Amino acid sequence: MITLTINEKDITLEKPVTVLEAARKAGIKIPTLCHHEALKPFGGCRLCIVEVERMPRLQTACTLLAADGMVVKTESDTISKVRRGILEFLLINHPLDCPYCDKAGECELQDLVNKYGPTTGRFKEEKRKVPESHKDQIFTRNMERCVVCTRCVRMCSDVQGASAISIIGRGSHSKMEPFSTESFKCEYCGNCLTVCPVGAILSRLYIHSFRPWQIDKEVETLCSYCGVGCSLVAQVRDDSIKRVIPKIGLGLNKGLLCSRGRFGYEYINSAERLKMPLVRKNGELKESTWSEALSIVAEKMLEIKNTHGGPAIAGLASPRCSNEDNYVFQKFMRLACGTNNIDSISRTGFAAAQKYFEDLLGQGITANIIEGLRNSETILVLGGDPSAINPVLGLAIREAARRGAKITVLGNAKGLERFKTFQVVPSVFKEADVLEALLTEIYNTRGLRNENPALDRGIRTLCEKAAAKSDMQEVRDLRNILLGSASTAVVLGMDLLQRSDGHKALFAVAGLIYLLEARLYLLSEKPNEQGVIDTGCAPDLLPGGRPLGIHEFRRKFEAAWDGVIPEKEGLTLLEIINDASEKRIKALYIMGENPVFNLPDKPFVRGALKSLDFIVVQDIFLTETAELADVVLPALGWTERTGTYTNLERRIQLQHKAVETPSGMEDWKIISEISSKMGYRMNYSDSKDVMAEIAEVSPLYRDLTYQEISKGNCLWPYNGEPLRGEISEAPAAVNITKEYKDDFYLAVEKPLFHSGTLSRRAPALLKIYPEPALKVGMETAKKLELKDGDRVQFFTQYGSKEAFVSTDESIKDNRVYYSNNFKNNGVLHLMSFNMDNVTKAPGLEGCEVRIKKI
Amino acid sequence: MEKILLKNIDNPNSSDIDEYIKAGGYRNLSKALSMQPKDILEEVKKSGLKGRGGAGFPTGMKWSFAIADPNLPKYLLCNADEGEPGTFKDRPILEKNPHLLIEGMVISGYVLGSENGYIYLRGEYPHAKEILNKALKQAYEKNYLGDNILGKGIKFHLTVYQGAGAYICGEETALIESIEGKKGQPRNKPPFPVNVGAWNKPTIVNNVETLANLPYIVEVGGEAYSKTGSKDCSGPKLFSVSGCVNNPGVFELPMGTSLKDIIYKYAGGIRGGKALKAVIPGGLSTPVLPADSIDCAMDFVSLPKAGSMLGSGAVIVMDESVCMVKVTHRALKFFEHESCGKCVPCREGTEWLRKILERIEEGQGREGDIELLSDIAGNVAGKTFCPLGDGAAGVVTGMLKHFKGEFEEKIRKV
Amino acid sequence: MFNDSVLNEIEGIKAKYPDRRSALLPSLYIAQREFGWLSHEAMQYVAKTLNLPEAEVRGTSSFYAMFKHQPIGRHLIQLCTNVSCMILGAERLADMLVQKYGLQPNSTSPDGRFSLVIMECIGACGTAPAMLVNTDFHDNLTEKRIEEILEGYK
């Protein structure tokens, strides 16, 4: 307990904090400039100077630790004079171009001068001249306005970990610059913008387009890009999003954002947005009216249901849509259409992995909070780069590294290059072998846990058989790291399971987290992959993760819904596509998804869709899939409607409506209208109403209200109980004896700056990353005599493509990466797939690639 | 006085280990290793040795802070940055008597329980770097450094780290940043380096001259040592004398030798029979003294009373022909150039002061400039992150205090 | 990129410190020795060798006056003009270098023979004025002596 006096006010502190924090807690304002709550104390600007009794010099409150008995004065004539002097120093070289500067109105220097500053200038000499730099695509840099508080640099290196900028020179010549001096070539998180107190770094997205005070409203909402679910603030003027900013302290991201979240919002204003329903007439999609389009859908679906039965219908829900949308969707499918053929693109990764782990280890096994990563002693990263897929989760890993955690990586992970402490790069198709060897090593040292008979049996069988395999030193080193760690987290990316024997790797991972008592995190590329499952958009699960196969549950939901749920489990994504191609499925209803582009083997998927009698697509853009539809229904997008999302740690959060749009309808609303027309009435007045029903029927979201969610901290299971059902037998591993012989192997790049349909319509992200390149490792480049910018043609057995080469030191093996995020320029169509019969995820096939310089 | 720190340096081979041993070198190391570290520390405390880097902090006290935690590896850093303008006193030790420093550091390492020492050598001393590296090699060969020093199971390794032209790296926390491979910007204190220093471990930073005193203290004992020099400030001291004197150079004299004697007796008086005008007694960062104040003992206690500081003991002598405006301008150019840029008053203040002084010197002075200079200096002094800014402000204030007339004249001549 | 012997040299330096980052200044010196000055590319090599962020390498490098971020002449003259040297005439010497050799401070003579840097104190105040040419000290300078000395650097 520390008691000190500030301005004659006694303040008692629980734990030692700085005088500045102590004062702020007591409501006493001390001016600051270099200090920022997201950063460590710096003590450079000297504005926070205070007088402390018995200390000879003036002290800076931001760096001085409060001590028992301290007597502090934060205002006096001396102090005011000092502050005035400092502000005068800051102004001598400042351009005073406030009328022109975008920061005016939210400029800390302006506010400080207003309050404490000199009124006249005594500086008559020439000011420093540094031309403003517009050489970056996103940032303007004005080093005349810079006050060298170094907040941007500290944010970039100490928090973001990108270390892309630094102060160049020293003393009065100090200026902030990126390495190249021109373009930042950084991670474009824009977190430097958050902390710059003046107009020294500004975003070009809104340059000179509005003044901070000309905002009609600010809406706290969620990012629409990935499964982390960062909070942000959308600033609106004239019903259009002017800027997206984070708020320090807000949300699980605590004010940090990534490039997609901060600069990717402009897609919402894209001219390509669908405005009116489209109906195929004489082979062509033509604009139509809502009533016509909805009637056609209802009639056609009914007709197919009546002629071929419910199971001839399938639906794809969407991890981009809200819980409300997805809940209504599955209800519509089950009760109006009479089918359990409901799945989503998540089956290619997240949903498949989660099902596998939950079957083995119990429901809720992946419900671990991101914040907890920071305090892990060891983090094992597998199957992808967290810093690109879930950037803000990646920051937690980097923070753990800074705190001394061991970051071990299996495979390539660009964003952890400077943070990893250990890396094993298995050769292509050998990931599962390495993981099994690791599991065996751990089993041999630590033995079984005897808590989960099925899993224990599975591990024993595997490890006894595999005993001879672990002759790799790296595996033993990794084992030692893991065994020496008291708190381990496993972060799993989906690349690991996109194999026809992907389940083998998953089994080894399950074994590892079980034996090591590690926490599991599944990387999630879309914002609501968890919500899709939770709301029952799966062929085998009802809302709340209740197995459809259990009669009791089905009966409960039937009672609540007043309808009949088909008894038979439905088909998964790839099975639906397959059955469509074989004409067993006749109608497909797709909400917010683009399987033609996002699944491998495009000719096959396209063919399958073309053989359908009827396709409905709800979306905000005319995607490659929508182009094939019979009816296209324009939905509403991010900031245009309200709804809840469940992130990868199973936090339920609210995305808020911020603007009015003349066209489009909420996804759940479109569906409920069609449902009613088909004879199963749905009567929701708004999304809140839908949530009220979810809270009533879903045991996981019990009693959940929007009001409750707004408070934050709604973590799954919210007031409900997860289902710790019987743990089933470990599914038998299917051995696929596949030899990989080729030199190079094509893989799908998961870049930081893009994530498909949305990002490719976000101009800023396109400026940062305009065109995909073939990313090759240094070894590959050397072998093929390639250098950056060379043009190559690359071939798989399914086709070929031309691209520029870009070398990347973080690729340590013979994989070459190409992104699948650009319109008409994907890469999945050069691959095929073979379904993993255990996980039902697609095992990518035909990725052997030849590369020819042209 | 018998030379202790500069003993034997007239021997052209003084830097060679054999010559050093011949003159009795490394005997004190053997003696020290046969003593208990805490006993040596007692002697150091008794000696009253105060740091020769400028601040005059009692060395024994600093060491006992670091020793408090026996479990952590401690680093011993020798501050050989010698950047204070006018100072060139460490250079003869480094170039002519490197083994004295090495011997002092091994003894210090033994006392502190430190196994690793680094000599932070300023980049501008390439010659010293070669000599030091050669001396280290010899010392390793003769087992005065290494894993088993003199077969006593004592371990101490020493490495030379070359600075790269930044005065601020003489400040101990900036030095630590620099040796960690960063910009030399001072760190916040507390924690002090003795608690959290280089690579986050307790670290002792001592000046070259300070460490070079150690063998002698071991030899004669703290008590005897404390008898040299003046009251409260014991021991021999190196004074660098430069500027308008007949016989500039480094003089090893007892602490407390009078400034007047240093100038007239040892440095041979003023060149060309001119009159003395002013002296900067302790390196450029210490306030100037006018000619009539030189009757003053050169130590950490007396000079502050006379309105200046001992600093590094670098005496810059200026005769009547030297223009004080010019000196002040040049000094501020130095401080502006060397300001690390971390804190606002120093970064902006030194630039502004320099600009005004430049103007005045070029004959563009304006009425009110003197008040402005003094006000700006006041806004800098005491507000900066580290003492560099104070030094800059002190120079201006000191000059205006004693030589205001010269500034006025310069401005009036417009 | 650095050749193997340089990489070995850097490895040896790294081994002397508890953290690889401490090898940064020594490695920058080495890069400067190898390439004459620290181009962006040279700094990239250093960053890569030490696995440090490029921007931090450049930021740190630019803090120190003795790292050269522009090509320099064959011989580097570092003339001190700080107070002790100044009062004994260092400024005259600087003027003379401009007039006689076309050497403005921070520039290179047109023939590429010399570059001039005006230094803060180089610790030779007792024998002022003084300069360093490459790594050689020269002191008690006069205009005439400078001419003689520079003759020795072709």
Ligand SMILES: Cc1cc2nc3c(=O)[nH]c(=O)nc-3n(C[C@H](O)[C@H](O)[C@H](O)COP(=O)(O)O)c2cc1C
């Ligand atoms: C701006 C500044 C520059 C300094 N330069 C030096 C220097 O060049 N050499 C030195 O030994 N101490 C220098 N010091 C003092 C050191 O910070 C530190 O006090 C000293 O190295 C401690 O050694 P000592 O106790 O042996 O004196 C400087 C201090 C400041 C504030």
Ligand code: SF4
């Ligand atoms: S006073 Fe401030 S800017 Fe000047 S050197 Fe010290 S910390 Fe750096």
Ligand code: FES
């Ligand atoms: S806020 Fe304390 S020094 Fe800047």
